[in-house]
Amino acid sequence: MPFWLVGEGLDYQRLEELRIATQAACEPIHIVTDALGLVLEDQRGIRLSGLDEGLNDNIQAANRTRTSRGVTDQSLGTAIDNAQAAALAFEAERVANPRATMRALSDTHDALVVAVRNNDGEFGALVTNLQTLATQAQALATAAASPTKKS
């Protein structure tokens, strides 16, 4: 058997493995990413609850400092800085969109299925995108699982 024919056979086998596996993964990927999106939204919601409580405490402290007798510029400045830091922490969490990340992961997988089926050479890049998105999802999960501190 000529060498090039062996090579072609292996390439075909690889492509078939990829085609079968990515196609079979379509439905479970859709379900898992949807479910994971909801779980991450829940974790984000719980973190926002904690950050909201911290923000309220800090705003109230600033208001109390502002109206107290003998308030100094320094104490009022510190109270305002604390409230601002709490607001920034809340906002950073609020704008995170785990559901969109999970949807992007699902959509990229769909694109991979098409690329493998068409054998257009695009699937290498799509697998890299998928890995990036999966890493982002994992990072969101890790962040969501870390304890919320009241600032």
Add this chain to the structure above:
Amino acid sequence: MAQSIANIRASRDTALAALDTSISVLGNQIAQTTTTGPYLDQLTTRYHELMTQRNAIFAAATDAVLRLPSVIAAAATLNSLASQMKTAAQALPAATNVLTGSASVLSLGHQFADTLATARQSS
């Protein structure tokens, strides 16, 4: 009617919508109150109660989605596919990065299981 992810999300969001309005009103009231005393204590207690309820709604939604048979089956399928891909990549003498990369992506089912375990511990 069988529960679905969409149903769980919709029920959760309906429950949260009513609660969030009250939390927002109370939070603003607390932030604007500059004198300590029984009134502020009452507001704060109520606010914390509502926050606890809010967190319980999130935890209930997570629990419900994790128990869905379709979700459990999907995670198991992805794990199985990831193993198959890994085996295929090892069997082929010059396995490409694409093949091994795909296996790592399909192991999302495994990552998912870890995430869920972590979510359960922290809730």
